[in-house]
Amino acid sequence: MKERLRFSKRGVFLVLFLILAVPAGGYYGFQAWVHYATYVSTDNAYVQAGMAQITPRLQGTVTEVLVGENWWVKPGQVLLRLDPQDYAVRLAETTATLARARETVDQLFAAVAVTEERRKAVQSQIRAAQAEVAAAQAEFHQAELDFQRAKQLVEERVIPEQRFDRAKTQYDTALSRLHARQQQLEEAKKTEATRVREFEQARAALGSATAGERSEHSIVKQAEATVRAAELNLSYCTLVAPIEGIVSRKAIEVGQRVQPGQPLMAVVPLHKVYIEANYKETQLTQVRVGQPAEIRADIYPHHVYRGTVESISGGTGAAFSLLPPENATGNWVKVVQRLPVKITLEEPPPPDLPLRVGLSVDVSINISGSQGSRVQSLSQNQAQQTAPPAATHAWKPVTLPSSAEAKSRATQSVD
Numbered sequence: 001m002k003e004r005l006r007f008s009k010r011g012v013f014l015v016l017f018l019i020l021a022v023p024a025g026g027y028y029g030f031q032a033w034v035h036y037a038t039y040v041s042t043d044n045a046y047v048q049a050g051m052a053q054i055t056p057r058l059q060g061t062v063t064e065v066l067v068g069e070n071w072w073v074k075p076g077q078v079l080l081r082l083d084p085q086d087y088a089v090r091l092a093e094t095t096a097t098l099a100r101a102r103e104t105v106d107q108l109f110a111a112v113a114v115t116e117e118r119r120k121a122v123q124s125q126i127r128a129a130q131a132e133v134a135a136a137q138a139e140f141h142q143a144e145l146d147f148q149r150a151k152q153l154v155e156e157r158v159i160p161e162q163r164f165d166r167a168k169t170q171y172d173t174a175l176s177r178l179h180a181r182q183q184q185l186e187e188a189k190k191t192e193a194t195r196v197r198e199f200e201q202a203r204a205a206l207g208s209a210t211a212g213e214r215s216e217h218s219i220v221k222q223a224e225a226t227v228r229a230a231e232l233n234l235s236y237c238t239l240v241a242p243i244e245g246i247v248s249r250k251a252i253e254v255g256q257r258v259q260p261g262q263p264l265m266a267v268v269p270l271h272k273v274y275i276e277a278n279y280k281e282t283q284l285t286q287v288r289v290g291q292p293a294e295i296r297a298d299i300y301p302h303h304v305y306r307g308t309v310e311s312i313s314g315g316t317g318a319a320f321s322l323l324p325p326e327n328a329t330g331n332w333v334k335v336v337q338r339l340p341v342k343i344t345l346e347e348p349p350p351p352d353l354p355l356r357v358g359l360s361v362d363v364s365i366n367i368s369g370s371q372g373s374r375v376q377s378l379s380q381n382q383a384q385q386t387a388p389p390a391a392t393h394a395w396k397p398v399t400l401p402s403s404a405e406a407k408s409r410a411t412q413s414v415d
Contacts, residue, residue, distance in 0.1 A: 038366055038367060038368045039294075039364045039365060039366055039367065040279065040283040040284075040286070040287065040364070040365050040367055041362065041363065041364040041365075042277055042278065042279050042280070042283070042362070042363055043360070043361075043362045044277070044278040044279075044338065045275055045276065045277035045278065045295075045343075045360070045361045045362065045363040046275070046276055046358055046359065046360060046361065047273050047274075047275060047276075047297070047355045047356060047357055047358060047359045047361060048273065048274055048275070048276045048357060049245075049268050049269055049270065049272060049273040049274065049357050050269065050272065051245075051248075051266045051267065051268050051269075051357070052241075052242050052243050052245070052266065052267040052269075053263055053266055054079060054239055054241075054263070054264045054265045054266065054267065055260070055261050055262060055263055055264060056082065056236070056239065056258050056259070056260055056261075056262060056264065057233075057236045057260055058082075058087075058233055058236050058237075058260055059257070059258060059259050059260060060082035060083050060084075060086075060237060060257075060258060061082060061083045061255065061256070061257055061258075062080055062081070062082060062083075062252060062253065062254050062255060062256045062257075062258060063081050063082065063083050063254065064080060064081040064254065065079075065080045065252060065253065065254055066078050066079060066080060066081075067079050067080075067247050067250070067265075068247070068250070069247060069248070069250045070246055070247060070248065071246070071247045072244075072245070072246050072247075073241040073244065073245065073246075073247060073267060074241065074244050075240075075241055075242065075243055075244055076240050076241065077240060077241045078238055078239070078240050079239045079240060079241055079247075079264075079265065080239050080252060080264070081237060081238050081239070082236075082237040082238075082239075082258070083237070084234055084237040087230065087233045087234040087236075087237060088234060090230045090233065090234075091227070091230040091231060091233075091234050093230075094223070094226045094227045094229075094230040095227055095230075097223050097226060097227075098220070098223035098224060098226070098227050100223075101217075101219045101220050101222070101223035102220055102223075104219055105217045105219055105220055108202065108217075111202040112199070112202045114202075115195065115199040115201075115202045116199055118195045118199075119192065119195040119196060119199050122188060122191050122192040122195045123192060125188045125191070126185065126188045126189060126192055129181065129184045129185040129188045130185060132181045132184070132185075133178070133181040133182055133184075133185050135181075136174070136177050136178040136180075136181040136182075137178055139174045139177065139178075140171075140174040140175055140177070140178045142174075143167075143170045143171040143173070143174035143175075144171055144174075146167045146170065146171070147167045147168055147170070147171035149167075150163060150166075150167035150168070151167075239264070241267050242267070243267055243269050244267075244269060244271070245267040245268045245269035245270060245271075246267070246268050246270055247265055247266070247267060248265070248266045248267075248268050248357075249263075249265055249266045250264070250265040251263065251264060251265065252264040252265060268357055270349070270354050270355065270356065270357075271348040271349070272348070273345070273349070273355050273357065274307075274310065274342055274343060274344045274345065275293075275295055275307060275342070275343040275344075275345075275361060275363060276340050276341070276342060276343075277293075277340070277341045277343055277361075277363040277365075278317060278338040278339070278340055278341075279338060279339055279341055280336050280337075280338055281316070281336060281337050281338070281339055282336060284312070284339055284341070286367035286370060287309065287312065287341065287365055287367055287374075288309065288367075288369065288370055288371065288372030288373065288374060289309050289310065289311060289312065289372040289373045289374070289376065289377060289378050289381075290308060290309060290369075290371070290372035290373075290378055291308070291309045291365055291366055291367060291369055291372060292306065292307070292308060292309075292365075292366045293306075293307040293308065293309060293343050293363055293364060293365045293366065294306065294307075294363070294364045294366075295307050295343070295345075295361050295362070295363050296361060296362045297355060297359055297360070297361045297362075298359065298360045298361065298362075299356075299359055300353050303350075303353055305345055305349065305355075305361075306345070306346045306347070307343040307344055307345045307346060307363075308343065308344055308346060308378065309341060309342075309343055309365060309372070309378070310342045310343060310344040310377055310378045310379060311341075311342045311376075311377035311378065311379075312339065312340075312341050312342075312374060312375075313339055313340040313341070313342070315339075316337040316338060316339050317337075317338055317339075317340060318337055341363075341365075342377075343363060343365075344378075
């Protein structure tokens with residue numbers, strides 16, 4: 001009797017367990033089937049970020065390092081300084097060269113003004129000489145008339161020869177004076193030609209600059225460009241943070257000599273990290289740009305980060321490796337390739353749950369929606385939507401004329 005009662009209790013417990021377990025198992029099984037049908041997951045995913053490499057633009061000696069490893073910095077914050085003395089001397093030298101260039105331009109303007117005044121003075125002399133030549137010509141003309149009359153009258157013995165001699169002397173004097181005035185006019189014209197050449201030479205040295213645009217002269221602009229380059233080099237002695245983030249890989253100390261392009265440190269924007277998930281090619285059949293994704297980091301297994309598929313890489317990791325595989329060889333084994341998928345977070349990670357570059361994460365992409373692109377990135381679509389419309393030129397096919405039309409046009413052109 002006791003055995004039958006025990007059996008009946010076990011049977012009731014088993015029946016109750018089946019009644020509860022079967023629906024629960026069916027529910028969770030259905031949920032798992034729905035998840036695996038609408039999600040593709042991978043644990044081959046890591047946190048990445050667009051790190052800013054801090055490198056000097058010129059060589060120098062480090063005099064100050066104002067940050068330490070893992071310090072949080074803001075944009076524009078000074079990270080380190082180089083010795084500026086050499087570049088300050090260069091700036092002083094170029095500033096003096098600029099002042100000398102401006103003085104040279106002032107001298108050129110003064111030379112143009114002087115040569116122009118000389119040319120105007122010579123022109124006044126020419127006008128005066130022309131007036132004197134005209135007066136001498138009138139005087140000579142009168143003397144010539146008097147001489148001809150006196151000659152005729154002396155031949156007719158109307159006047160004495162003494163008066164004829166006086167008229168001849170006046171004629172010779174007027175002729176000599178006319179020749180002298182003409183000679184002075186020719187010399188003034190030659191002087192004018194010389195002054196014109198001097199003015200043109202001074203104006204050519206001045207270039208196209210005018211009195212109100214002395215700073216536009218090529219000499220001044222060249223010197224100003226040299227000063228600007230020296231100012232830039234002096235400013236490059238102070239290295240600042242280009243973005244907000246945490247200082248990493250600091251490899252610089254005071255007194256160290258650095259060269260242009262040498263990596264000194266990196267600034268990692270932890271608030272702008274993204275995920276690079278390496279999916280198998282067989283998992284990407286239904287993956288589209290813009291699909292939502294769930295991210296779980298190994299460091300915070302109980303927190304879920306929300307993200308969006310931003311873009312899909314243009315090639316597999318093997319294709320961009322240092323030594324890509326040679327699949328055309330005889331010994332070939334097919335290997336399923338992986339394609340990097342970039343996933344951006346919908347919002348920055350919480351301050352108490354930050355994501356570091358290189359951390360391992362598990363990514364699940366919801367592939368239920370199929371409206372996005374497989375080629376164009378999400379940020380590119382957003383940029384094109386916000387950018388102003390660009391002028392587009394529609395392509396139109398060119399229609400060639402027939403042979404009859406070509407002959408008629410040729411005949412018309414000949415006619």
